[in-house]
Amino acid sequence: DADVTQTPRNRITKTGKRIMLECSQTKGHDRMYWYRQDPGLGLRLIYYSFDVKDINKGEISDGYSVSRQAQAKFSLSLESAIPNQTALYFCATSGGDTQYFGPGTRLTVL
Amino acid sequence: AQSVTQLGSHVSVSEGALVLLRCNYSSSVPPYLFWYVQYPNQGLQLLLKYTSAATLVKGINGFEAEFKKSETSFHLTKPSAHMSDAAEYFCAVSPSGGYQKVTFGTGTKLQVIP
Numbered sequence: 001d002a003d004v005t006q007t008p009r010n011r012i013t014k015t016g017k018r019i020m021l022e023c024s025q026t027k028g029h030d031r032m033y034w035y036r037q038d039p040g041l042g043l044r045l046i047y048y049s050f051d052v053k054d055i056n057k058g059e060i061s062d063g064y065s066v067s068r069q070a071q072a073k074f075s076l077s078l079e080s081a082i083p084n085q086t087a088l089y090f091c092a093t094s095g096g097d098t099q100y101f102g103p104g105t106r107l108t109v110l
Numbered sequence: 111a112q113s114v115t116q117l118g119s120h121v122s123v124s125e126g127a128l129v130l131l132r133c134n135y136s137s138s139v140p141p142y143l144f145w146y147v148q149y150p151n152q153g154l155q156l157l158l159k160y161t162s163a164a165t166l167v168k169g170i171n172g173f174e175a176e177f178k179k180s181e182t183s184f185h186l187t188k189p190s191a192h193m194s195d196a197a198e199y200f201c202a203v204s205p206s207g208g209y210q211k212v213t214f215g216t217g218t219k220l221q222v223i224p
Contacts, residue, residue, distance in 0.1 A: 004153070033209065040119070042200060042214035043154070056210070090153050094209045101153030 003027050004102035006091050012108045013081050021076045021105050023091030031095065032074040034058075034066060037088040037104075046089075049074055081109040112137040114201045114215040122221040129173075129188040131218050133201030136182065143184040144202040144212065145175055154200065160184060161207060171195070196222045 004025045013019050025032065030051045035043040035058075045058030047066040055068055063085060067075045078085055086109045091102040117132040135141055143160040158169025165177045175186045186199060201215040 031209070040216055042202075042216045044214070045210065045212075048210045058210070092153070092209070097159065098156050099209050101155065103151070103153050 002103070003100045004091055004093055006089075006102040006105050008105060009103065010106045012110065014110050015082055017081050019078045019081055019107070021089055021091075021107070023074045023076070023102055024072050025074075025091075025093040025100070025102075026072065027093050027095055027100060028071070029093040029095035029100075030071060031093060032068070033092040033094070033099075034064075034074065034076045035090045035092065036060070036085075037090060043090065046076065078107075078109075081107075083109045085109050112141065112203045112205060112213050114203045114213060116199075116201050116215040116218050118218055119216065120219045120221065122223055123191045124223050125193055126190050129186070129191045129195065129220065131186040131199050131201075131220065133175075133184045133186065133215060134182050135184060135201075135203045137203055137205060139205045142204040142207050143175070143177060144204070145169065145173070145184075145186050146200040146202065146214075147171075148198045148200065148217075150197070157186070157199075191220075191222045193222050193224065196220055 007022045033048045034046040049055045049068045065077045089105045113136045115134045145157040146154040148154045158167045160177045168174045173188045198217045198219045202212045204212045
């Protein structure tokens, strides 16, 4: 089984809709992250969490919110989706000396 | 402030040839440096990480990178390219060892020609 799973893998939604992306990890790590990837821009950090009670904004948090339901679960929400939030979203966890990424969610906002 | 510049958004090499992916960084403090690989339709995977110990860092899959402070570079190399190395590679920099402060480059797509 994969260390980091993301659901859904693909999602098409309409402008103004609320959408939630979910992430689960089996590594037992406290630290989790949400990134978005846009062509030609690399990855940018949206939010990160050091434990269930410690959540922090990243570089581009506007328009997003997160929930850390448990050590293993970290969800990303778009309260009112807009077309420029169309991107590939990655969840990750880190522990020890390395970082593990999920397979990504491709989100399209029409 | 910190940043990385990856020279060449696309690089093509023949199978068996040397792979050289270039990365230059800018950092106001001694940096931590990373290389990640992204295979098609997958998430990123950490290839290697420089943490100010040895300047030559060995990673997975036969890749290595050398930290050169005088040149502010952290180029990724592999002596002999395999078809399975075709992927996108990202250089990244952080002012500390924490992943929450990592700034990613824009990526270099490596094509391996049979």
